[in-house]
Amino acid sequence: MAMKNYTLNRLSKTVFTTVAAGAFAFAAMPVFAQRPDTNIVKKIVAEATNNSQLKKMGHELLDGIGPRLVGTPQMKTAADWAVKTFADWGINARIENWGTWRGWDRGITHIDLISPRVRTLEGMQLAWSGNTGGKTVTAETVIIPEVADSAAFAKWLPNAKGKFVLISMVQPTGRTDYNWDEFGTKESIAKMKAERDELTAAFAKRIRNTGLSPLALANALEKAGAVGIFSSYWSRAFGANKIFGAQAKKIPTIDLSLEDYGLVYRLTESGQKPKLSLRADSKDLGVVPSFNVMAEIKGSEKPDEYVILSAHFDSWDGASGATDNGTGTLVMMEALRLLKKFYPNPKRTILVGLWGSEEQGLNGSRAFVEDNPNVVKNIQAVFNQDNGTGRVVNIQGQGFLHSYDYIGRWLSAVPRSITQHIETSFPGRPGAGGSDYASFVAAGAPAFSLSSNSWSYGTYTWHTNKDTYDKVVFDDVQNNAILTAILAYMASEDPAKASREPVVIPADRSGNPGKWPEPRSPNRKGGQD
Numbered sequence: 001m002a003m004k005n006y007t008l009n010r011l012s013k014t015v016f017t018t019v020a021a022g023a024f025a026f027a028a029m030p031v032f033a034q035r036p037d038t039n040i041v042k043k044i045v046a047e048a049t050n051n052s053q054l055k056k057m058g059h060e061l062l063d064g065i066g067p068r069l070v071g072t073p074q075m076k077t078a079a080d081w082a083v084k085t086f087a088d089w090g091i092n093a094r095i096e097n098w099g100t101w102r103g104w105d106r107g108i109t110h111i112d113l114i115s116p117r118v119r120t121l122e123g124m125q126l127a128w129s130g131n132t133g134g135k136t137v138t139a140e141t142v143i144i145p146e147v148a149d150s151a152a153f154a155k156w157l158p159n160a161k162g163k164f165v166l167i168s169m170v171q172p173t174g175r176t177d178y179n180w181d182e183f184g185t186k187e188s189i190a191k192m193k194a195e196r197d198e199l200t201a202a203f204a205k206r207i208r209n210t211g212l213s214p215l216a217l218a219n220a221l222e223k224a225g226a227v228g229i230f231s232s233y234w235s236r237a238f239g240a241n242k243i244f245g246a247q248a249k250k251i252p253t254i255d256l257s258l259e260d261y262g263l264v265y266r267l268t269e270s271g272q273k274p275k276l277s278l279r280a281d282s283k284d285l286g287v288v289p290s291f292n293v294m295a296e297i298k299g300s301e302k303p304d305e306y307v308i309l310s311a312h313f314d315s316w317d318g319a320s321g322a323t324d325n326g327t328g329t330l331v332m333m334e335a336l337r338l339l340k341k342f343y344p345n346p347k348r349t350i351l352v353g354l355w356g357s358e359e360q361g362l363n364g365s366r367a368f369v370e371d372n373p374n375v376v377k378n379i380q381a382v383f384n385q386d387n388g389t390g391r392v393v394n395i396q397g398q399g400f401l402h403s404y405d406y407i408g409r410w411l412s413a414v415p416r417s418i419t420q421h422i423e424t425s426f427p428g429r430p431g432a433g434g435s436d437y438a439s440f441v442a443a444g445a446p447a448f449s450l451s452s453n454s455w456s457y458g459t460y461t462w463h464t465n466k467d468t469y470d471k472v473v474f475d476d477v478q479n480n481a482i483l484t485a486i487l488a489y490m491a492s493e494d495p496a497k498a499s500r501e502p503v504v505i506p507a508d509r510s511g512n513p514g515k516w517p518e519p520r521s522p523n524r525k526g527g528q529d
């Protein structure tokens with residue numbers, strides 16, 4: 001999730017100026033002076049640079065195992081891989097169960113247009129889709145109709161019987177906005193945008209007029225005897241669609257590429273009665289455990305205080321979950337490897353938390369926070385990374401009044417080649433969601449997001465079918481692993497315990513007093529009725 005660079009309140013503007021690139025001059029803080037062992041820092045940088053394990057790990061995890069949807073066999077395979085990888089480095093790691101989820105295995109999807117012409121279509125089942133019962137199903141298509149109200153839709157519903165139903169709008173252009181901006185005229189761009197807005201509003205109204213929520217609509221189509229549902233969630237990037245979870249229970253739900261969905265839609269609309277054949281071999285696996293992977297280097301002086309390196313391990317499964325959040329995972333694993341090698345006896349305990357089911361609502365980290373109050377009480381710092389493959393460019397103080405002091409102190413040991421890209425803002429505001437640091441912030445623990453630059457994360461890779469190994473920018477990930485390892489080292493060594501004193505949160509627009517986000521319970525029984 002992209003992080004806004006929060007506007008600071010007046011106090012912080014005068015007292016806590018935004019620390020600009022490379023401007024770390026913390027000599028004026030004698031009380032908490034903290035001298036890093038430059039030898040350790042140098043060794044971390046050299047090992048991360050000359051003997052990086054990122055590509056090896058990235059290939060094993062992203063190519064070899066693949067995506068890590070909660071409830072899938074790949075998530076378990078990946079967790080076993082992580083535990084073994086840590087063990088090979090001499091680091092204790094374990095799988096910690098915190099609940100259950102609906103189990104599912106994706107299997108093959110094969111889709112062909114067979115009439116009026118033959119073309120193999122690009123698409124895939126949505127997560128937790130139903131299957132075609134081991135057969136290939138052939139059927140004609142219908143589009144959700146334009147109706148006046150729910151009664152009219154109920155009257156139409158029998159038309160879905162035996163059909164594949166198209167439930168998404170057709171995109172008027174398969175070109176990205178940046179492509180239009182480069183080659184269109186002012187007039188043609190304006191016309192395209194107006195047309196797209198109009199079509200989007202009209203299709204939203206079409207769905208609304210059925211009187212059904214997306215979930216109820218899928219169930220109604222299934223009940224009416226539709227043999228499958230086709231949708232297309234274009235991500236406004238060439239070739240990229242977002243692949244989320246299916247709503248229908250038994251029949252398959254398929255996302256088609258923008259190009260192929262548009263083709264089928266237009267053929268249907270023009271009365272050519274296109275026929276599709278579909279084979280979808282996913283498997284329902286009943287109920288399976290949901291879990292986190294935890295790795296640990298025990299503290300030597302203050303074993304009951306914790307520095308936590310945090311990244312969610314799970315992903316959506318339209319591709320390999322490379323930048324969401326394979327790269328955050330690799331950063332935390334590589335950082336712990338570096339620490340184990342050059343800082344094997346940390347003052348405080350250093351944990352890596354690779355969380356499960358972040359994508360369905362921060363479930364793994366919320367479970368950890370709920371189940372480990374004694375750890376959470378004694379957290380020195382949490383560093384979380386989860387917004388793509390880019391180098392870290394932003395750290396904000398999450399509403400901890402004195403975060404400027406200690407984050408600044410810790411950053412001062414990081415090479416300038418890394419900090420020069422980082423803008424900080426303090427004390428910031430407590431993040432209420434978006435990624436796992438929020439689970440800790442809500443519990444009052446100093447937790448921070450190491451926020452990346454975008455590399456077109458929101459359109460090209462975030463939850464898309466294009467989030468693959470080749471999108472990883474390894475130089476940036478390496479930069480982040482060094483940053484994280486040094487921050488963890490400094491946080492662990494700090495003579496002082498990081499302050500948790502919160503800022504006074506400004507009142508909202510209607511004058512209600514500002515509130516710190518509340519801790520929330522995880523979903524420990526996911527995808528089950």
Ligand SMILES: [Zn+2]
Pocket residue numbers: 001312324325358386387
């Ligand atoms: Zn993520």
